[in-house]
Amino acid sequence: MTVGTPTVFPFTSVVLATGEPVRFAPGDRVRVSDRRPVGHYRVPLYLRGKAGVVECVYEPAQLNNEEEGYGRNAGGKRHYYRIGVPMADIWPGYAGAPRDTLRIEVFESWLERIDG
């Protein structure tokens, strides 16, 4: 690079590690995976299969808790996302107000994008 040439940030040549890039942005519609594997999971059963909206991203990326629970982690880091889900969508016949919501942090591997 010639001295005096303006540097362009951010660098576009840098390759990020798997899981390092943020996959969902605030406002994205997502669904919590409806998987029921045996083992250590932090995604409550009552939320599996429910649709919500990403409120924010928690930085920095964190270890994969499902692997960490068994003491095996090979640098597997991804982000947690705080999502909002209407209470009325979680509980049939929810007795509160239509505006009421649940907020929860969900690990990236448990979120599926809802297109459109």
Place this chain on the structure above:
Amino acid sequence: MSGAGHTPHPHGAHDHAGDHAAVEDVARPGYYEIMEIAVRELLVERGHIQGAEIHRQIDLLDSRTPALGAAIVARAWMDPAFKARLLADGRGVAEELGVSFYDDTGLIVLENTAEVHNLVVCTLCSCYPRPVLGLPPEWYKLKPYRARAVSEPRALLAEFGTVLPDDVEIRVSDSTSMARYLVLPRRPEGTEDFTETQLAALVTRDAMIGVVPVELPEGRPA
């Protein structure tokens, strides 16, 4: 009405210390108590940890009380710039004030407003903002609170004496992973002349969990 001993609890919950029978060392230790003693003694015997380290950890936990959270809330009520920074980076601001995060959790401060009322629960276990509030109350750890906070929060809040109109969004945060939540309650009306110290004295643990508002001693609603 929001003092710890006077709050109505979800059924099945224990009450606080004052209602317990005198402590008598007569009952046989339970399964987990025996396991804890055995593991602790083995760890000390084999030199992995020392008794002094255990005492240090107990001192650490004992030094974390709702007074820390209350002081942070009062400062936020007094200083809008501080509040803005607190809401943007709860853990960073708490650390600036000398609160360490020994358990590697985050801290997100949730502001109650005229439109939104926040309630905190951990449905998986008992995740709680211990660095700024200390140990959680018994009822927070029990299943009736954990289940009902996410499924019928308004009925639960009503049992704590907190009835909110339908146009206020109840926002329940289920803290199950890395983040812990501290509710920033609404400042009660009639406290315009209060000092920061006087304000802090009004802020209860239960208000920072989100089950009750902060109220003046006279019992006027916040």
